[in-house]
Amino acid sequence: MTLRIAEIFGPTIQGEGALIGEPTVFVRAGGCDYRCAWCDSMHAVDSKYRHDWAAMDPAQVWDEVRELSGGQPLTVSISGGNPAIQDFAPLIALGKLEGYRFACETQGSVAKPWFGDLDTLVLSPKPPSSGEVTDWDAFDACLKAAGNAPQTVMKIVIFDDADYQWAKDAAARYPHLPLYLQPGNPEVDPDLPVDLQQTTDRLLWLIEKVTEDKWFAPRVLPQLHVLVWGNKRGV
Ligand SMILES: C[S@@+](CC[C@H](N)C(=O)[O-])C[C@H]1O[C@@H](n2cnc3c(N)ncnc32)[C@H](O)[C@@H]1O
Ligand SMILES: Nc1nc2[nH]cc(C(=O)O)c2c(=O)[nH]1
Ligand code: SF4
Numbered sequence: 001m002t003l004r005i006a007e008i009f010g011p012t013i014q015g016e017g018a019l020i021g022e023p024t025v026f027v028r029a030g031g032c033d034y035r036c037a038w039c040d041s042m043h044a045v046d047s048k049y050r051h052d053w054a055a056m057d058p059a060q061v062w063d064e065v066r067e068l069s070g071g072q073p074l075t076v077s078i079s080g081g082n083p084a085i086q087d088f089a090p091l092i093a094l095g096k097l098e099g100y101r102f103a104c105e106t107q108g109s110v111a112k113p114w115f116g117d118l119d120t121l122v123l124s125p126k127p128p129s130s131g132e133v134t135d136w137d138a139f140d141a142c143l144k145a146a147g148n149a150p151q152t153v154m155k156i157v158i159f160d161d162a163d164y165q166w167a168k169d170a171a172a173r174y175p176h177l178p179l180y181l182q183p184g185n186p187e188v189d190p191d192l193p194v195d196l197q198q199t200t201d202r203l204l205w206l207i208e209k210v211t212e213d214k215w216f217a218p219r220v221l222p223q224l225h226v227l228v229w230g231n232k233r234g235v
């Protein structure tokens with residue numbers, strides 16, 4: 001089975017969540033079952049970009065990851081789009097043979113057996129500002145599919161008070177899932193600069209929300225890659 005791939009890039013650092021700062025190569029899948037209002041990766045979502053996506057065999061994808069990483073095992077981050085609408089089991093199997101680790105980012109709308117082959121599964125359910133509605137049965141199926149995967153975490157993007165309250169309710173459903181919050185980035189055009197002051201102001205707003213609320217469960221993190229590179233693609 002070929003994979004629809006929007007881009008493969010790196011090595012860079014994982015800019016978000018549990019693995020923040022860790023060197024990684026990204027494999028970005030093309031296609032998504034959601035249309036989040038503020039998606040920063042529409043080039044991997046909207047079918048109008050599908051002609052820019054490559055149909056690749058897992059072995060071809062693997063060759064490129066190996067090349068980019070110089071054959072030095074690291075964590076491969078599978079993102080998208082929603083990678084869970086495709087079969088990444090063969091790619092993960094190829095990489096594991098050479099000692100690589102795998103993380104995957106998905107919204108939790110589609111469960112796949114290969115979640116159980118991952119080292120890290122990042123489930124990122126979408127708050128109200130996205131315009132999407134979470135199917136919690138599907139989310140539960142993702143947790144079940146992850147089974148014994150060493151690390152499963154939840155990462156929620158927060159744009160406003162309604163998102164914050166929604167995140168608290170979502171966290172209450174899964175008290176044992178490690179939780180990461182990141183402020184939303186409203187400016188996602190790769191050709192426009194990111195305002196660093198506004199970016200850190202949004203982070204400060206979120207930090208003050210959780211501390212004033214004495215909500216000590218989540219870790220609050222910036223998008224490190226946005227601080228360093230703005231909305232540049234391929235980093
Ligand atoms: C582009 S998505 C791709 C993977 C998957 N579709 C998902 O949403 O989890 C990767 C991560 O970026 C986050 N993200 C997307 N747009 C964002 C924005 N404008 N500001 C902050 N985070 C954003 C998503 O919530 C998700 O956690
Ligand atoms: N450096 C870097 N870190 C990221 N973390 C999640 C990303 C994504 O778009 O899935 C991403 C990305 O695109 N770049
Ligand atoms: S689920 Fe992820 S890739 Fe899909 S539209 Fe939302 S943020 Fe973008």
Ligand SMILES: [Mg+2]
Pocket residue numbers: 040041
């Ligand atoms: Mg991104």
